[in-house]
Amino acid sequence: MVAAGSTQVWAADSGFLDDYSILERRAGDAINRIYIAPNAMDLLAGYDSLIVDRPEVLLADDTKYKGAKPEDLLALSEVLRATFTEQFEMGGYAAVEEPGAGVMYMRWAITDLFLKKKKRKLLAYTPVGFAVNAARQATIKDVWRKIDIVELSIEAEFLDSKSGALLAAVTMERGARKTKENKQELVSWEDLDASMQTFGARLVCNLNNAHKSSNEREDCTLIEIEVTPES
Numbered sequence: 212m213v214a215a216g217s218t219q220v221w222a223a224d225s226g227f228l229d230d231y232s233i234l235e236r237r238a239g240d241a242i243n244r245i246y247i248a249p250n251a252m253d254l255l256a257g258y259d260s261l262i263v264d265r266p267e268v269l270l271a272d273d274t275k276y277k278g279a280k281p282e283d284l285l286a287l288s289e290v291l292r293a294t295f296t297e298q299f300e301m302g303g304y305a306a307v308e309e310p311g312a313g314v315m316y317m318r319w320a321i322t323d324l325f326l327k328k329k330k331r332k333l334l335a336y337t338p339v340g341f342a343v344n345a346a347r348q349a350t351i352k353d354v355w356r357k358i359d360i361v362e363l364s365i366e367a368e369f370l371d372s373k374s375g376a377l378l379a380a381v382t383m384e385r386g387a388r389k390t391k392e393n394k395q396e397l398v399s400w401e402d403l404d405a406s407m408q409t410f411g412a413r414l415v416c417n418l419n420n421a422h423k424s425s426n427e428r429e430d431c432t433l434i435e436i437e438v439t440p441e442s
Contacts, residue, residue: 225269225322227366228380241409241435246380254371254378255421260305260314261414262372263296265289267320276326276358283354288321290351291365291407298411304418310372319367325388327359327397351400360398362386365406369414383410401438408436 224231234244248254268284270277295317296306307314365383370376383406387396416431 225320225364225366227267227269227320227322228368228382229377230380234380234382237432240432241383241406242381242413242432243384244382246377248376248378251378252417252421255418258313258315258418260307260311261299262308262310262314262316263292263299263306264316264318266292267322268324269320269322271323271325271362274325274361276328278328279326279358283357286351286354291321291403294404294407295411298408299415302412302415302418304415312373314372315378316370316372317367318370319365321363322366323362323364323384324360325362325386327361351404355400360386361395362388363398363403365410367410381410399438405436405438409434412436 228234231244233246235246236244266288268288270279300306310316363385365381365385367381368377369379371378385403385406386398387393389395412434413431416429416434420428420431
């Protein structure tokens with residue numbers, strides 16, 4: 212994982228978020244940049260549900276390899292979406308599909324996706340269809356057998372599902388391209404999975420905090436799901 216305070220030089224912001232100037236960089240945090248609306252904690256008390264949209268997938272302009280199969284990118288998107296949603300639901304909140312009172316909307320994207328072709332055996336293939344809960348690890352490892360992900364970012368906005376008012380925005384940057392100053396650092400599935408779990412757990416923590424007095428609130432930035440090594 213590339214920490215926010217490292218010397219890593221990132222590609223230009225993708226343009227997915229409406230305003231990057233409002234983001235505050237956090238050195239050494241799992242969530243690298245964040246914006247929280249001034250009155251967000253008061254507003255969060257009114258939410259108990261979330262729409263987790265399908266993410267957009269944006270390849271980096273300078274990625275040397277652009278050959279990922281659409282079904283592989285879909286598998287990556289759906290598995291990350293499921294990982295985040297599972298954490299949210301485990302916290303006692305509901306993932307829904309329709310906007311309404313008490314419903315937040317998560318608009319997000321996998322951006323700056325910098326790929327590298329991986330040498331593979333002839334029989335490597337993508338399964339046709341998969342059940343996220345039953346075959347998440349097997350499916351995503353099949354994607355990782357075909358391509359190396361050198362670098363990517365997760366960008367997200369949390370909005371009121373009815374008014375569209377912005378509550379928070381975040382970016383998580385993973386991996387590292389090879390530069391004069393830095394060695395290439397590939398993104399592992401285990402790190403990305405742990406990052407999405409951390410992301411979901413922190414949202415739950417903040418929603419819980421909204422129902423507590425200021426002196427009872429947890430420090431949600433201390434939550435970081437540990438990477439589980441590949442078995």
